Amino acid sequence: MVVLSKPEHFPFLKNCNANNLLYEIPLIDLSRPESMTEIVKACEDFGFFKVINHGVPMDFIRRLESEAVEFFSLPLSEKEKAGPPSPFGYGNKQIGRKGDMGWVEYLLLTTNPDFISQKLSSIFGESENPDKLRAALNEYISAVRKMACEILELMADGLKIQPRNVFSKLLMDEESDSVVRLNHYPPCPELERVGSGNGNRKVIGFGEHTDPQIISVLRSNNTSGLQISLRDGSWVSVPPDQDSFFINVGDSLQVMTNRRFQSVRHRVIANSLKSRVSMIYFGGPPLCEKIAPLPCLMDGEESFYKEFTWFEFKKSVFNSNLADNRLGHYEKFAAS
Numbered sequence: 001m002v003v004l005s006k007p008e009h010f011p012f013l014k015n016c017n018a019n020n021l022l023y024e025i026p027l028i029d030l031s032r033p034e035s036m037t038e039i040v041k042a043c044e045d046f047g048f049f050k051v052i053n054h055g056v057p058m059d060f061i062r063r064l065e066s067e068a069v070e071f072f073s074l075p076l077s078e079k080e081k082a083g084p085p086s087p088f089g090y091g092n093k094q095i096g097r098k099g100d101m102g103w104v105e106y107l108l109l110t111t112n113p114d115f116i117s118q119k120l121s122s123i124f125g126e127s128e129n130p131d132k133l134r135a136a137l138n139e140y141i142s143a144v145r146k147m148a149c150e151i152l153e154l155m156a157d158g159l160k161i162q163p164r165n166v167f168s169k170l171l172m173d174e175e176s177d178s179v180v181r182l183n184h185y186p187p188c189p190e191l192e193r194v195g196s197g198n199g200n201r202k203v204i205g206f207g208e209h210t211d212p213q214i215i216s217v218l219r220s221n222n223t224s225g226l227q228i229s230l231r232d233g234s235w236v237s238v239p240p241d242q243d244s245f246f247i248n249v250g251d252s253l254q255v256m257t258n259r260r261f262q263s264v265r266h267r268v269i270a271n272s273l274k275s276r277v278s279m280i281y282f283g284g285p286p287l288c289e290k291i292a293p294l295p296c297l298m299d300g301e302e303s304f305y306k307e308f309t310w311f312e313f314k315k316s317v318f319n320s321n322l323a324d325n326r327l328g329h330y331e332k333f334a335a336s
């Protein structure tokens with residue numbers, strides 16, 4: 001049982017229109033030849049899409065989910081051996097170090113297999129065996145990275161840029177600074193009571209933000225909660241689908257495409273009855289990589305951004321609050 005402080009102490013959203021379901025999330029079937037143009041359109045219009053026929057074995061997905069469920073059902077004192085996150089490790093309610101709170105517990109790790117081994121040993125100690133969780137994480141990360149790279153290569157094809165590994169090579173680099181995250185949003189039954197008489201109030205599981213990396217690959221169980229912000233600023237709920245993946249354009253890809261693609265703002269609302277378990281792979285570049293618009297995408301126009309490395313950006317990311325516009329600091333002109 002997860003010990004979280006009372007929901008009424010948590011950030012709320014007032015008048016959250018939960019019926020606003022987005023049934024028209026771009027759906028990309030990776031087995032179709034049209035997928036490259038469809039991906040580009042989805043990144044331009046939403047910075048977000050759903051992927052089917054993704055090639056990631058369902059066994060890997062189920063294995064990691066069941067290991068995650070097992071991990072989160074450990075006593076809090078066990079899980080806390082891997083915390084507090086700095087930024088990696090086990091975290092409960094506190095997200096980042098700037099005071100953001102959410103109705104969530106999580107395990108945040110780099111995708112480096114040695115780091116995963118080390119961190120898991122610190123949780124499970126000598127007596128217990130972290131091998132199953134470690135193996136599940138490693139097989140999942142490899143398969144999802146492969147799929148993320150395929151998507152990035154289709155993006156390059158769709159944008160008609162060469163070489164087609166211009167984005168994917170950053171994730172394949174030995175020094176790639178990628179991250180994996182397991183999130184658990186416990187049910188929040190008191191939500192109904194807290195909400196009554198206060199309009200349609202919702203407890204925030206994970207506050208609104210954009211992901212800073214190049215691309216994020218999200219998969220969850222069949223519990224709803226994820227919402228994305230459309231270009232007009234309205235929020236829509238994303239119907240869950242445990243067999244598919246959801247792709248987010250990250251801030252770094254926004255810069256590399258000189259804003260042709262825009263990173264998607266998203267958040268998670270706690271569910272009153274069901275627990276949500278999600279697993280997210282955040283594909284990031286090596287620390288020393290310069291993040292700048294690709295010259296072939298500029299078409300004579302100026303870069304919207306001052307140049308920076310992923311190291312510099314990451315440093316400012318981890319000093320920011322979730323909802324901050326982290327690219328604002330690097331913009332050459334005010335965003336329109």
Ligand SMILES: C=C1C[C@]23C[C@@]1(O)CC[C@H]2[C@@]12CC[C@H](O)[C@@](C)(C(=O)O1)[C@H]2[C@@H]3C(=O)O
Binds near residue numbers: 096
């Ligand atoms: C509040 C924060 C948590 C975060 C680091 C930050 O200071 C701002 C960005 C947050 C975020 C969002 C996407 C990913 O979940 C994450 C791992 C990342 O790279 O940036 C988290 C960071 C975190 O949880 O430490």
Ligand SMILES: O=C(O)CCC(=O)C(=O)O
Binds near residue numbers: 211218220267279
């Ligand atoms: O758990 C989710 O579904 C989304 C979480 C998220 O956006 C994140 O961890 O960056």
Ligand SMILES: [Fe+2]
Binds near residue numbers: 209210211266
């Ligand atoms: Fe996110």
